[in-house]
Amino acid sequence: MDKIIQDPKVTIIVVAYNNKNIIDKNLQSVQNLDYSNYACILVDDCSDDGTCEYVKEKYPWVLVIQKKENTGPSISRNMAIKASDSKYIAFLDSDVILDKQWLSECVWVMEQDKLIGICGSKLLNDYNPDILNEAGGILLKIGLGMDRGAGESSSKFDKKKRLFYVGSAAMVARREVLAIIDNFDESYYFGYQDVDLCWRVNLIGYKVFYNPDAVAYHKYQTTIKKMGCKITYHCLRNSIKTMIKNYEVINLVKYMPLAFLVSLRNIIMLKECRKAKIDAWIWNIKNIKETLAVRSYLQKTRTVRDKEIMKYLENTSYLFTSRKNRIRKA
16 A cells, blocks of 8 residues: 555544443554544543543543433534544444554545545454454345345455445545535434445445455444344334435335335244334334435435445345355355
8 A cells, every 4th residue: 555645634533332441442553553644532422431531531632522411323423523624534433443554544545536435444353353243234225234244254355345335333434425414314323324324425426435454353242232122123213214215216115115024024023122123113103204304305415316326235135145145246
């Protein structure tokens, strides 16, 4: 990788909630980056374990924003974006550890191609670096998102490529693009905020890009494990809303009934979190007026038709594709 003549400024945003026990590795990896022109903001989502005070004392170079109410990562990230002034914005989960060249690799790719709005990482399993946590994301046309390559050998996902979305655990976004799409949707408390963000980036003609040379390590589902059926509720709720907001009418009519049938099957066949799944659909029905208002704005401002980006989505049959064929396609 050739050195960029002048490193553009990057703001690294870390979101944290009761992460005092793991935040050292995260911030130390930020401090060890081979990239000099950056600022770091940590947004504390009302931790009660002393995370905020600990970071202020041990890492005085980090700007700490302490929230008064626990409202989730979307609002936390938007608060930090508004407090920044850099060309690029990097988003990190608190349980991510960065490779020394992670930020340099992301920025270099984005400087080479001005149409890359978001650059994602190769996330390795923190406990076994030979195994992937994710290599970007896969989105089915029925709105179901999943980690691309999860559990596979990391060496099989070494190709740089455009994807529909990448995970927000470790990604870099172009500030001007975030401004156009009005940042993260603050109604998403948890789950699918990265899918929705990347979908809207695609709709205005920018690319979402996977760069395997940008490597990070992830303590998989450190936060999610504590959430139980709450995460099921929010992920389903937000996946439905994301489809309603972003699809053109013809595809919404085509794929929303399929999404409902798949969800109904799961509600009937699986007892686990049944109420959460039903509540997710009820929430979307009750809030349809607000969602349609957002949809109206997005559909008027989009510059790309669905047919131009549908090739980056997968059919429902992907769920039944063999692991070998998935890797071959990747």
